[in-house]
Amino acid sequence: MSEILRQQLEKITPLTDKEFDYILSHFTIKKLKKHQFLIQEGDIVHNDHFVIKGLLKAYYVNQDGKEHIMQFGMEDWWITDYQAYFNESKATLNIDCIEATEVLCLSLHNREKLCADMHKIEHFFRKKSSSGYVALQRRILSLLNSNAKERYEQLLQQYPKLFQRVPKTLIASYLGVSRETLSRFSS
């Protein structure tokens, strides 16, 4: 199961078996059932999570009880409440499982330790962070330049696999449009 993590690491930096075993020893595995919470609002967030199996959503619930989806997580993706994780503070997001899920958990302490021990892991996380930053900028632009149809089509093009697994209601919540608006161009 951990091969999927190794593949992702090795897309950025080659590793010996010994190095990978050392890295892996800093992770713990967690299994969750469908609908179970990985993180609930108000929890102290200890871990970042690399998804080895399953599908999750990270979302914010506003004062009116409306859900806004910050991100999805599926195989080969990372997911947590990053603001809370990096600041070792309480979650403002909820993360729950759309499907039964298995994740590899990495504490902030272990992440920093790995990065300090191994320059190539610091390099890996810098590269991942930079790509993540660019992806979020694209999303901001698509939110500002708010043509719902274009946003829907961009998402479809970027993550075709998500669409086969995620209910339309959740896609609408991610895009910041109503379920009815989404129906107009997704049928």
Added chain:
Amino acid sequence: MSEILRQQLEKITPLTDKEFDYILSHFTIKKLKKHQFLIQEGDIVHNDHFVIKGLLKAYYVNQDGKEHIMQFGMEDWWITDYQAYFNESKATLNIDCIEATEVLCLSLHNREKLCADMHKIEHFFRKKSSSGYVALQRRILSLLNSNAKERYEQLLQQYPKLFQRVPKTLIASYLGVSRETLSRFSS
């Protein structure tokens, strides 16, 4: 003038004079007048820019000619079209100067070289990227949870100095609200 860069680096990692001189030797300086462009849509983006003096805006112009501001840049901030920079591709954003500006330019080649040469610089950019990622997630949440007044107040609280320097029209464009909406709660 480069002291401001050293201060930012040293908030994350201590440096000897020799190390800082080595780092600085990878930057070039650029001076621009008010209204001058640092990057225009369609340019190949060679550099990231650390602002030592001045104020800039990075923005997208949509098909109807409407401007959406992606980010501002002022002293001690970094600014470029990151998607184009990291992919060494053409800019989709424009960046111009709201005030006369001086920036230190770092090419992607020199950034990667510094990161490979010096583990502590890789560490610096990983930390900066992680904080940047969290800041963008917060902005996405505020765009999704679209109460314009709250968004305005968050921005005011986060970046009080920006408000003294940036015209209201540009603040509105950053927040994704009309100038009229902004006027209702900013007067």
